[in-house]
Amino acid sequence: SLRVLTGITTSGTPHLGNYVGAIRPAVRASLVSGSESFYFLADYHALIKIDEPARIQQSTLEIAATWLAAGLDPARVTFYRQSDIPEIPELTWLLTCVTAKGILNRAHAYKASVDKNNAAGEDPDADINAGLFMYPVLMAADILMFNAHKVPVGRDQIQHIEMARDIAQRFNHLYGEHFVLPEAAIEESVATLPGLDGRKMSKSYDNTIPLFTPREQLRKLIAGIVTDSRAPGEPKDTEGSALFQIYQAFATPEETETLRKAYADGIAWGDAKQMLFERIDQEVAPMRATYQSFIDNPGKLEDILLAGAAKARKLATPFTADLRRAVGLRNLT
Ligand code: TYM
Numbered sequence: 129s130l131r132v133l134t135g136i137t138t139s140g141t142p143h144l145g146n147y148v149g150a151i152r153p154a155v156r157a158s159l160v161s162g163s164e165s166f167y168f169l170a171d172y173h174a175l176i177k178i179d180e181p182a183r184i185q186q187s188t189l190e191i192a193a194t195w196l197a198a199g200l201d202p203a204r205v206t207f208y209r210q211s212d213i214p215e216i217p218e219l220t221w222l223l224t225c226v227t228a229k230g231i232l233n234r235a236h237a238y239k240a241s242v243d244k245n246n247a248a249g250e251d252p253d254a255d256i257n258a259g260l261f262m263y264p265v266l267m268a269a270d271i272l273m274f275n276a277h278k279v280p281v282g283r284d285q286i287q288h289i290e291m292a293r294d295i296a297q298r299f300n301h302l303y304g305e306h307f308v309l310p311e312a313a314i315e316e317s318v319a320t321l322p323g324l325d326g327r328k329m330s331k332s333y334d335n336t337i338p339l340f341t342p343r344e345q346l347r348k349l350i351a352g353i354v355t356d357s358r359a360p361g362e363p364k365d366t367e368g369s370a371l372f373q374i375y376q377a378f379a380t381p382e383e384t385e386t387l388r389k390a391y392a393d394g395i396a397w398g399d400a401k402q403m404l405f406e407r408i409d410q411e412v413a414p415m416r417a418t419y420q421s422f423i424d425n426p427g428k429l430e431d432i433l434l435a436g437a438a439k440a441r442k443l444a445t446p447f448t449a450d451l452r453r454a455v456g457l458r459n460l461t
Contacts, residue, residue, distance in 0.1 A: 132157045132313075133166040133276035135210065135267075138174040138187040142194040143336035144408070145321040145329035148377040149282030151198050153315050157280060158205045165205035166274045166440070167195060169433075172210050172217070172266060176259040192429050193422035194339060197415040202432045210270065212437035215444040219269040220262075222451055226298045227265050235264050236287055268292035272299075273444055275308040283319040284328065286312045303454040318377040322370035326354045340419050343409060350405045351398075360396035371400055378407045 134154050136146055158165040169191055174184050188209065200207060210216055232238065238261050242252045264287075271279060271292045279289050289312040296307035320328050323335030330336065337349045353371050358364055366372045366388055376384045387395075387403060422429050453459055 130163045130278065131166065131274060131276045131308075132163055132278045132280065133168075133271055133274055133310075134280050135168045135170040135173075135270055136191050137170045137177075138184055138191055139177050140183075140187055140331040141336075141338045142191050142340075143323075143329055143331070143338050144374065144377075145282065145323070145336065146191075147194070147198065147339050148318040148321055149315070150280055151195060153280045153313070155195075155199045157278070157313075158200065166276060167200060167205055167207050168270070168436075168440075169209045170267075170270065173263065176257060176263060189423060189426055189429065190340075192433060193419050196422055196429075196432070197340075197419035199415075202436060206274075206436055206439045207432065208436035208440045209433050212433065213273070213440055213444055215441070215448040216266075216269050216273055218448055219273050219451065220266050222455055223268050223272070223295050223299065224262065224265050226302060227268075227295050228298075231291055231294060232261055232264060235261075235291065236284075237263060264288050264291040265295065268295045271310045272296050272307045273447065274440070276310050277308055278313040279310050280313040280315070282321070283314060286314070303451075306451060306454060321377055322373050324349065324353050324370075326368075326370045339412060340416060343413075346409060346412075347405050350401050350408070353401065353404075355397045358394075358397075360399075361394040363394050364391040364397075364400075366391050371397075371404060375400075375404045375407060378404075378411055383407070 132154065134150050136142065136150060142151070154165065154167055157163060158167075169188050171184055171188055174187065178184055178187075192207075192209075195207065196202070238256070241256050241260060245252050245254045245256070267288050268291060271289070272295070279285075281289065289310055293309045293311075296309050300307055323329030323333060324337065325333065325335045327333050327335060337346070341349065353374070355369070355371060356364075369391070372387065372391065375387055379387070387400065390400065390403075449459060
């Protein structure tokens with residue numbers, strides 16, 4: 129069967145970009161019969177950026193509760209925490225040894241940090257930990273461990289999935305056909321959701337709208353989305369409008385057409401923001417209570433995650449044994 133897998137780094141509070149780029153399409157994919165889904169909390173990845181244990185734990189709780197509130201059925205999918213699967217760092221090492229250092233040098237996230245240091249006249253590797261450099265190999269291990277075919281992600285993750293393919297190909301070439309070559313699954317209309325300032329919505333830009341922010345806070349945040357200074361009655365451009373793009377990610381095609389016409393007819397920014405607020409709130413409101421019930425009951429969440437880890441390891445343990453054998457390591461009993 130077709131295997132679908134994706135993860136979210138536990139480095140902050142889930143935002144609208146995570147929801148439309150990964151969580152919503154992944155939950156939908158999990159409902160398609162004949163597919164098998166693997167969704168996880170990437171807490172090893174979080175350590176690259178965060179050295180505050182309490183923040184990792186809080187984020188893990190929030191992201192897990194978000195998946196479940198968004199309709200993920202843990203009985204139907206394999207839902208787990210990355211660090212509960214010790215075979216993943218083990219596979220990371222096997223993959224590290226077939227990964228060309230040059231492809232890691234070219235990874236966008238690492239390169240962006242180097243470029244920033246260069247621009248500031250600093251040592252190119254100042255403040256860069258080796259985890260950031262190795263990030264794509266750990267991510268390849270996440271994907272290849274479960275032989276995922278499709279990986280629903282936002283556009284920013286495409287390069288990582290291409291690297292996972294390269295690494296899989298190299299391993300297969302050296303040791304035989306062990307891995308499926310994964311592909312990114314991108315939802316074109318929401319591939320990069322803009323944030324409050326119009327740049328990609330991202331924890332690192334501090335421009336996010338948290339998915340489960342209280343209603344009045346949601347209204348306030350939406351009021352702060354950047355617009356141009358055109359007055360009510362003046363036609364507005366949908367092109368490059370963050371407000372329009374966010375609306376489109378939540379609305380039906382018909383609703384989007386209605387807003388497009390309203391832009392042409394010179395809708396006031398305040399009214400457009402009100403439309404966006406209502407549209408998002410309509411989608412989020414039914415999920416709020418479930419989210420809160422899990423936040424208030426972390427024990428229940430923990431049970432779900434541990435059951436998911438046991439399910440995942442039923443596959444990971446024998447597969448890792450095969451891989452150890454393939455590369456010439458002793459078989460663990
Ligand atoms: P992360 O935690 O940065 O983001 C989680 C998911 O949300 C998507 N996303 C967006 N989509 C659209 N618009 C946005 N503004 C936006 N911001 C974030 C991301 O594309 C991603 O799909 N490396 C991954 C986590 C990871 C993973 C994996 C993913 C670890 N192992 C294996 C897939 C498969 C990350 O940091 O995503």
